[in-house]
Amino acid sequence: MLVHVACQMIARTDELTHADQATGDGDHGIAMARGFEAVRDQLGSHTYQDLGALLKAVGMTLISQAGGASGAVFGTLFVGGSRNLADKSTFDSGSLASFLGDGMQAVQERGKARPGDKTMVDALAPAAQCSQEMAAAPLEKAIVAVAAAAGRGEEAARALVARVGKAKTLGERSRNHPDPGAISFTIILQAMAEFIVDAG
Amino acid sequence: MLKSKKILNDPRHVVPELLEGVVAAAHGRLALVDGATAVVRTTIAPGKVALLIGGGSGHEPLFPGLVGDGMADGAACGHIFAAPSPDVILAATRAVHRGKGVLYLYGNYAGDNMNFDMAAELAAQEGIVTRTVRVWDDVASAPPERMDDRRGIAGDLLVVKVAGAAALVLNDLDEVARVATKARDQTRTMGVALSAGSIPETGEPTFTLGADEIEIGMGLHGEPGVTRGKLCTADELVQEMITRIIADLPFQAGDEVCLLVNDLGSTTWMEMLIVARHAHRLLRDMGIVIKDTQIGSFCTCQEMAGVSLTLMKLDEELWRYYEMPARSLAFVKG
Numbered sequence: 001m002l003v004h005v006a007c008q009m010i011a012r013t014d015e016l017t018h019a020d021q022a023t024g025d026g027d028h029g030i031a032m033a034r035g036f037e038a039v040r041d042q043l044g045s046h047t048y049q050d051l052g053a054l055l056k057a058v059g060m061t062l063i064s065q066a067g068g069a070s071g072a073v074f075g076t077l078f079v080g081g082s083r084n085l086a087d088k089s090t091f092d093s094g095s096l097a098s099f100l101g102d103g104m105q106a107v108q109e110r111g112k113a114r115p116g117d118k119t120m121v122d123a124l125a126p127a128a129q130c131s132q133e134m135a136a137a138p139l140e141k142a143i144v145a146v147a148a149a150a151g152r153g154e155e156a157a158r159a160l161v162a163r164v165g166k167a168k169t170l171g172e173r174s175r176n177h178p179d180p181g182a183i184s185f186t187i188i189l190q191a192m193a194e195f196i197v198d199a200g
Numbered sequence: 201m202l203k204s205k206k207i208l209n210d211p212r213h214v215v216p217e218l219l220e221g222v223v224a225a226a227h228g229r230l231a232l233v234d235g236a237t238a239v240v241r242t243t244i245a246p247g248k249v250a251l252l253i254g255g256g257s258g259h260e261p262l263f264p265g266l267v268g269d270g271m272a273d274g275a276a277c278g279h280i281f282a283a284p285s286p287d288v289i290l291a292a293t294r295a296v297h298r299g300k301g302v303l304y305l306y307g308n309y310a311g312d313n314m315n316f317d318m319a320a321e322l323a324a325q326e327g328i329v330t331r332t333v334r335v336w337d338d339v340a341s342a343p344p345e346r347m348d349d350r351r352g353i354a355g356d357l358l359v360v361k362v363a364g365a366a367a368l369v370l371n372d373l374d375e376v377a378r379v380a381t382k383a384r385d386q387t388r389t390m391g392v393a394l395s396a397g398s399i400p401e402t403g404e405p406t407f408t409l410g411a412d413e414i415e416i417g418m419g420l421h422g423e424p425g426v427t428r429g430k431l432c433t434a435d436e437l438v439q440e441m442i443t444r445i446i447a448d449l450p451f452q453a454g455d456e457v458c459l460l461v462n463d464l465g466s467t468t469w470m471e472m473l474i475v476a477r478h479a480h481r482l483l484r485d486m487g488i489v490i491k492d493t494q495i496g497s498f499c500t501c502q503e504m505a506g507v508s509l510t511l512m513k514l515d516e517e518l519w520r521y522y523e524m525p526a527r528s529l530a531f532v533k534g
Contacts (some may be wrong), residue, residue, distance in 0.1 A: 017402065025281045025421035026399055026406045034279070063318070068256065068275065068282025071309030110314050165310050168349060169341040169419065169426065 001091070001195045002058060006040035008191035009033065009184065020180040023167035028070050028180040035066025035074070050089055055082035055099065069165065073111055073120060073181060080106020093142040098126040100146070117164040118174060119144040120181030122157035123150040127189060140200040147189040154182040203403035204503060211401045215257045215277055222264040222529055230267060231525075233274070235286065236291035239264045240274035249376045250274070250296035251367040252439075253305050254289060255312050255352075255358055256281045258400070259420060261530035262356060262499045267424075268528025271364040272305070280399055281421045283311035288481060289319035293328060301329035301373035307352025307382055307420075308334035324435055331377040335359050337389040337510065339448045340417025340426050353420045354462035354499040355387040358512045358522070361531060363417070365521035383518055388448050389460075389510040390441040393418035394431070397465055397502030406501075418439070420501050433470070438478040441509050446486065453487030458494070458522060462509035465500040469508050474495075475507050491519065498530055 009032050016029030039062050048054035059078030063071050081103030088095050104124050113119040130149035135141035162174040165181070208214060215237050222239055223230050231242050237257075244250065251261045254276035263275040265532025276292040278284035284292075293302050304320065306312050313334065320330045333473035336347060347364045363380035370376050409415060409428070414437075417426035451457065461476045472495050483490055491514060499508070514522065523532030 017404075021404070021406060025419070026402070026404070027279070027281045030399070030401055031282055032281065062316075064285045064287045067278045067285045067311075067315075069309070069314060071285055072283070072311060072314035076314075110317070111310060115360070166419070166421065169351065169417075171426070185258075 001192060002054070003040055003043050004195040005188050005191040006036040006043070007189055009036040010040070012187055015018055016180050016184060019178050019183055022177045023162065023174050024180065025166060027068065028184070031066045031068050031070040032074070032184055035062040035071055038065035043103045050086055051095055052082040052084070052086035052088065055079075055085060068179070070184075073107055076106050076110045076185065077103040077124070091139070093131070093137050093139050094135050096139065096142055097131040097144065100124065100131045111164065113151070113164040116160060117161040118127060118157050118162040118167065118179050119164050120179065120185045122160065122179065122186045123153040123182040126150065126153040127185070140196050143189070143193045143196050147193040150186045150189045154178065154186045157182050204398045204405070206400055206403070208400060212471055213278060214400050218257065218260060219264055221269075222389060225529055226268070230268065233291050233295045236288045237277045237439060238274060238292035238295065239267050239287055240292060241267060241269070242297045244296060244298055245261070246298050247371065248273075248298045249300045249371060249373050250298060250302040251305060251360075251364055251368045251376070252276060252289070252292055252302050253356075254278070254292070254294050254316070255282050255306050255309070255490050256283055256421065258502055259500055260451040261497065265530030266357065266360045266528050268526065268532075270524055270526035271528040271531065272360055273367070276337040280401065283315040284307065284499055286315050286318035286322060288321050289316055293319060293323050293330065294326075294351050297328050300371060303363065303367065303373060303376050304330055304332045305360060305381060306334060307356055308348065309352070310337040324363065329373060333363070333377055333380040333384055335384050335387075337384070337387045338417070338419075339388050339390045339404070339444055341419070344448060351419055352459055353389050353391060354508045355389045355510045355512070356388055357462075357498045357531060358458055358460060358510060359383045360373055361519055361533075362521045364526060365524040368524070369521075379517065379521065382513065386449070386513040386518065387510060388445045389508050390445050390505060391420075391464065391508035392437060392441060393464060393504055393506035397504035400502070411431050414506075417505060418504070420499060434474045435478045438475050439482065442479055442482045445509060445511055449513060451488055451511060454489070456489045456491050456514045456519070457483070457511045458492045458514065459483070459490050460498070461493070461495040462499050462507065462508045462510065464505075464506040465497070465502050465504040465506050469495075472507060475509070479509055480526060492522070
């Protein structure tokens, strides 16, 4: 599943680059592609004893290979999200909720962004909320709902004014532009949903 | 928009290749860190407080060009415009550490803050003590009441110079951090861009400006600035920049300062000298005493055209450290 996520992220490099050029420095797409290419290669050549080890390894690779704020934030999402999944071997709705809940807490501690600051947290927070509500539902239903929640969060963030990250100095000029990190987070969840629905 | 021409090999290898150039030009005084995009001095004395700087690449000669005797002990370098990762910073930390702790000194950006903080946590697990000072000299990037939202730009040079000298003389990490903090707090910068730089990997400009437009408060990474205006005369531009800088600290008659005129990438010496001329006139008329003037390319954003002006207000201590000898690729003194 994560290989599919990595391939989707790499495929959408240009879209992310253009979104970042509007409000940032234009490197987010390149960084995410660099990070997820390393993730894809790593997943193809390693096996992991449990879900926690897998997600942590993905996060560490993103931190070291993507670099910048993108690597730190998305790497922290996976490392933080792996915290309580050390004994799990299958990815179900409960582990999705655990991953997003712990991941969001870690991202907020690291980056100090809150919902409403026009960052990826604006897509992550509604997704994490939705995942808690769907924790007992079948995975294919939960993941679709969670991905949709992330997408709605990303769309709502377009109307916001940036308060955290490089776009914050734009003030009002950041309004009506999408947040590149929120798009990336949504791509990750959409790719998970595609994979799970296709597999189911 | 035409893609810009650059003299490159594989664009993915720009960072290691430029660092090899920095090391080559240092004739044995600098070395690469194994397995990391970082350069360090080869003659760091045992028991010295270490100064580690760093940030995204693409702003050369910042940051590796500020590593040298009397300057920084090492620089951890990221990809183009992206903070170095914690493992690069940690490798550089180990390489500069001489038992007295390491001061992290870098520009205030979310990516740098997160990655240096992660490295600091990892260093602490290895028993290496670190302190952090973030440079936030860019007046245009946030109002004074949100000082810690401001970006670090060309003022990095002056703060690194002072901190580098302090780290040679003082043998206590907290004391070096105190001096670096004071230098940071007395430094203000204002930039203006005339045209954009471009990312080597894509060749595309990070923004576009009309033929007669300028962008006040341009970010060093090519982030859009705070306001756009029409291109005016050099004197009018300098007046606007100096006025904003002076009002911010504020600088007052009788103050002694260093002036830095920095090229953002492709501005000519002719233009920088014309800017320096009027900055001197305005400051003299305000009764501000310029004790040193630096002009050059220190802190750039690829081929961005434009300049920034930086003032650092001096006291006896800052001036003493500023005047000490220094030898690095980008900055030589004494």
